Amino acid sequence: MIKQRHLSLRDQTSQEAKLMDSKDIIEKFEGSMIQHGSYNDRIYLIKLAPEAPSTTPCNLVDLAIKNNYSKIFAKVPECHSALFLARGFKEEARIPGFYDGKIAAVFLGFYLNVERAAEPDLVKMNKILKTALEKQVAKSKCHLSGDTTLRICNKADAITIADLYNTVFQSYPFPIDDPAYIINTMKSNIDYFGIETSGRLVAVSSAEMDKQSCNAEMTDFATLPEYRGKGFAQCLLLQMENAMKNKGIKTAYTIARAMSAGMNITFSKAGYQFGGRLKNNTNISGNIESMNVWYKNLTE
Incomplete structure (x- = not known):
């Protein structure tokens, strides 16, 4: 049985989630935690409750039909995946040792129309992935100049962080352009990291920890356009890994845009393994995009 974890802001009640303007709501569904709405045009099963009824997969499909959503995205422990597969869900990715370094997480997709399942950029995405995988022979490096x-960022950085995210991303699945959201997540289980040049914050990232399950999502990477090409994402990732190891995190992972060569290369060069692709999954940078899953065992 998987232990319940302390809920982060991203897993809070629907009352709080409804305050996140223009973003999908997060609420309980048969004891499990889901995010859903027209923003991402999907249902996302964030956390399956250990006591969830066997009818949950069917009822999620019913909810999607009722709301005219085009996709259901479910993240479940491997031991519970058979129920979803029997209902027509398809495995899209997996992360070994996601739960306490022992049990794999399976990422499943269910599509309610053919358009959502189609990937017109498949050739380009495969080329980007091939290039990233070839970079695994290189060692991750970090070089920062004297200035x-x-x-690690703190509450005083919240406005600057939110402004930076607002500059970089046309859209994002969570309200990271809201300083109040940044502060609240800092209080829960998200550490933000930043790179300053001449006293100006020019690149940021975050590590969202599930401390009970001993995993962390390395996410929210953003660098101001004029400072790109300097390897800042690689430096942030290396620092985040060290910080997570010190906090007892066993598995690190990310869900990166499949069309972003830079981010996929960054994780591949840092020794992350490719776990699969989530088709047309996330509203980010102005479009619904496919996302690549990468993971790394931090105990090795």
Whole structure:
């Protein structure tokens, strides 16, 4: 039985989630936690309750039909995946050792129309993935100049972080352009990391920890356009890994845009393994995009 974890802001009640303007709501569904709405045009099963009824997969499909959503995206422990597969869900990705370094997480997709399942950019995405995988032979490096520093961010940085995200992303599945959201997540289980050049915050990222399950999502990477090409994402990731190891995190992972060569290469060069692709999954940078899953065992 999988232990319940402390809920992060991303897993809060629907009353709080409804305050996240223009983003999908997060609420309980038969004891499990889901996110759903027209913003991502999907249902996302964030956390399956250990006591969830066997009818949950069917009832999720019913909810999607009722709301005219085009996809259901479910993240479940491997031991519970058979129920979803029997209902017509398809495995799209998996992360070994996701739960306490022992049990794999399976990422499943269910499509309610053919358009959502189609990937017109498949050739380009496969080319990007091939290039990223070829970079695994290279060792991850970090070089910062004398006037550039890397540090953990604090509440005083919230406005600057939100402004940076607002500059970089046309859209994002969570309200990271809201300083209040940044502060609230800092109080729960998300650590933000930043790179400063001449006293200006020019790149940020975050590590969202599930401390009970001992995993962390390395996410929310953003660099101001004029500072790209300097390897800042690689430096942030290396620092985040060290910080997570010190906090007892066993598995690190990310869900990166399949069309972003830079981010896929960054994780591949850092020794992450490719876990699969989530088709047309996330509203990010102005479009619904496919996402690549990468993971790494931090205990090795």
